[in-house]
Each structure stands twice: as structure tokens, then as C-alpha cells.
Amino acid sequence: MISLLKAALTETTPKQPRDEIKGAIRKAMQGLGILHLRPTFQKLVRQHDKWKALLTVEIGKAEKLMDKKNLKQSRRDDRRDIGRKNEIFNHGIKGIKKITGKYNTSNPLTEVKISCPCGLKCTWQEYASPRTEQEREERTMTWIQKCTKNLRTHSLKMTRGGLEIKLEALTDMLPILQITGNPPPDLGTRSLVYDTRPWKGENLPAGIEIFFQKNAYHPFATCGNPNCGRTGPIPMSIIPISTTSEQSPPTRSIEHFCEGENCFKTDPTNFRSTRHSTKDRTFLDKAGIFNFQTIARGETIRDPVTNFREFSQFIFKMPSHKAPRFSEVPADLFKQAPVAFQRRIHLLVNEMLRGNYDCDNELLMAKVILIHKDKDIAKLDHYRSIALPNTIYQLIMIIITSRLRQLSGNYAVMEGSQYG
Numbered sequence: 001m002i003s004l005l006k007a008a009l010t011e012t013t014p015k016q017p018r019d020e021i022k023g024a025i026r027k028a029m030q031g032l033g034i035l036h037l038r039p040t041f042q043k044l045v046r047q048h049d050k051w052k053a054l055l056t057v058e059i060g061k062a063e064k065l066m067d068k069k070n071l072k073q074s075r076r077d078d079r080r081d082i083g084r085k086n087e088i089f090n091h092g093i094k095g096i097k098k099i100t101g102k103y104n105t106s107n108p109l110t111e112v113k114i115s116c117p118c119g120l121k122c123t124w125q126e127y128a129s130p131r132t133e134q135e136r137e138e139r140t141m142t143w144i145q146k147c148t149k150n151l152r153t154h155s156l157k158m159t160r161g162g163l164e165i166k167l168e169a170l171t172d173m174l175p176i177l178q179i180t181g182n183p184p185p186d187l188g189t190r191s192l193v194y195d196t197r198p199w200k201g202e203n204l205p206a207g208i209e210i211f212f213q214k215n216a217y218h219p220f221a222t223c224g225n226p227n228c229g230r231t232g233p234i235p236m237s238i239i240p241i242s243t244t245s246e247q248s249p250p251t252r253s254i255e256h257f258c259e260g261e262n263c264f265k266t267d268p269t270n271f272r273s274t275r276h277s278t279k280d281r282t283f284l285d286k287a288g289i290f291n292f293q294t295i296a297r298g299e300t301i302r303d304p305v306t307n308f309r310e311f312s313q314f315i316f317k318m319p320s321h322k323a324p325r326f327s328e329v330p331a332d333l334f335k336q337a338p339v340a341f342q343r344r345i346h347l348l349v350n351e352m353l354r355g356n357y358d359c360d361n362e363l364l365m366a367k368v369i370l371i372h373k374d375k376d377i378a379k380l381d382h383y384r385s386i387a388l389p390n391t392i393y394q395l396i397m398i399i400i401t402s403r404l405r406q407l408s409g410n411y412a413v414m415e416g417s418q419y420g
Helices: 002-012 024-032 039-047 049-091 095-098 130-147 170-179 203-216 282-286 308-316 331-336 339-354 389-410
Strands: 111-113 116-124 154-158 163-168 187-195 198-200 235-239 254-259 368-373 382-388
Touching: 002 049, 024 049, 095 187, 111 203, 116 170, 116 203, 130 163, 163 170, 163 187, 170 203, 170 235, 170 254, 198 203, 203 235, 308 331, 308 339, 308 389, 331 389, 339 389, 382 389
Parallel strands: none
Antiparallel strands: 111 198, 116 163, 116 187, 154 163, 235 254, 368 382
16 A cells, blocks of 8 residues: 555656546545546646645555554564463473474383393202102292292292292392392202293383393403303393482482303493403504694683673574473573573583583483384384483583584594594
8 A cells, every 4th residue: 555655646746737647646546535536637636736745644644554563563473482482481392392383193112022030040959858858848938938028029939940939020130139149058050030021010111221231231241250251241120229218219220240150140340341451552652643633732622612602603503392301401492591591501501611510410411212213112122212411411512512523623633534
């Protein structure tokens, strides 16, 4: 409408009385309600100064109305943006899922199929008389009942070859091995009992831990007992019994068990690899291998980020729409946060880079998430694990990675033929 009125004002001058009325002037007269006049009167109106004044007034009214509509639309957009930010602040990752429309549609992992140690098997010592066999079974039963009185559901089976104890909870495996560490003389050698049944409920985390811990072992992980030297540790999950009355979540841990006949206990050195037997590599330094394409001494990556604009760019590099860690603080919260909040994070990160503030262990820990990659959800081979670090930790890693990349480029550490 404004463009039409301005075009009509432009066509008004310099027109002759005999010129036909057409184009923008005709449409403007139609909009103002004077097109019903005879053509002669329409030409007179076009030549009059009040026609120009009327167009100018109508243009002003239309511009004011447009300004009001723009202001109303701008306020509506601002309220929408504020609502979006409040949704992120109030609901964290749930708000991000609602805004982006991303919801998890994958099936949950309810059971796993993996071979896990779930029992203990002991053989009998050989005795001649049947009477002695009956007595040893009674003595062994009394000893077993005393050892397993604090354990959860389990089953006991006695045969001519020995006895077998099967547990329902995988986290009870290490306690029963520790309790039965000094068996009576009626029992001989001990061995582990394995089962590949689907592990559900409270056994689900233990089965997952055992699977991924096995994959994490070094190929030549060796028992630290000098009299053993066996490879292939057996990981076992354990939940320590809390002695306090406070209701806090149990702390899970993994012990590394050696199944060797001369050992059959946990390894205090956690099955170290053979790296300690590798020859010293100081001869490489003496040969000058590292004199070229290396970062010079004195360079550091711990300098604070002095410029807030540069720090804002690091925040912008953080991945969006990613699940957060235990704190439930996503990176989108940092991106959408007010400048005052970002400046406080800037000060905190600089204190960490200077070494004036030591990060807590909780800040450095990551949450491991399993991502399903194939059809059968019960097979852990079809899963890939990813680590979700804390948002502050992730921001610091982006800063350090950027500085390492810059130093590598300055000193030509990485060649063009190197990939990965």
C-alpha cells in the first residue's frame, strides 16, 4: 500500500490536464474511494494541491500502521526467543528435545547375553570309607551355610565329584571367592562356573561392565604375582556394603581376578601389560630423532584466554543438540546464556588454565553411553560406547585442542601424508 501511494504521488507531477488517468493514480483513487467521479473531475483532482497533500497524509498513516505491526511482530519474536531460552534453562536437555523435535525412539537394553562367572565349583579330596564321605558332606554343608549367610539368593549342588554354588547376583561373585578363600581340608581345587544366560535387572550393569572391561584389557595383560604369570584376567563387578546409614547410591567398582591354579585371587596390580619390559628409548633422543618437527621447549597450552570474543568463539564451537553428562547441563545452555553468565564461565576457565583451581574428580569423569548399531539388542557386540564429558571439561578440551592444532601447524609437526 505504501509503495502504491508513493508511486501515485510520483505520477501526479508533472502531468498535463489532457493526460489519461492510469496506473498507480487510478489504483490510489480506487483505494481512497474517488474513482467513481467522472474522468474530467478525476483529472481536476489529480492537478489540485490537496490531492498531493492527501497522498502525503495517507502515506504517513500507512507508515505509522506498518511501524506498529513491525513492533508487534518484533515483540512476538522476542517473546518466542525468550520462551525458547527459558525452556532450555528450566528443563535442560528435555527442553532442547522439545525445541528441536528430537526424541529417543530406540528400544531400551533390558538384557544381555554374555558368558559371566556366576558360581564356584570345588572338588572332593579322596577318602576311602563311605562313612567318612557322609561326615565330610555334613562338615562342608555347615561351612557353606556359614559362608553364604550374608549373600543373596544362591543354589547349592553336591555330587560325588564335589560341590557347586551358583549365584543369582553377579556382584556377589567376588565376595564368595573371598569368603571361601580358606576351604576346609575336605575340599580340593576350586574353579569358576560360567553361564551365558540372559542377564537382566541388577545383573544387567554387571554384564555390561564385564564385557567392555574384557575388551579394554591389553592383549598381554599379565598377573602381577611372580609365581603365576597367567594372562587373561577375569573382571568382576562389586558393590561395597555401606556401613553408614545415609541413603546414597552404591559405588560400583571392578576387580581383576586371576584364574590360575597357583593364584586364584584378585591381582593387586590390575593385570599390567608388558610395557615395563620394553627397552628404554633414550637412544632415540641421543640419535636426534626428535630434533625436528617437534614443539619447542617453553611453549605452553595453559595460558588464559585473555579476549572474551575469542572465548565466545570457543563456546560457539561446542556441539549442539548433544546429550549432557550427569549434571544435565547441555552445551546449548552455554550458547544461549546471557553474556554475564558467559563472562563468569570465562573467569572460571581461566582459573583452571592458570592452575589456580583444581578440578574435582566428578568434573573430570565422563558418562559412558551405549549406542545400538545392529538388529539384536541383547548382543553387546552390536553396541558402540561413547563418553559424554562434563560441559566445562568439554569446553576446556576445545580450547586445548585448538592450541595444540595451532602449535602443530607452527612447528610443522604433522605432515601432509599423515592422516587420522
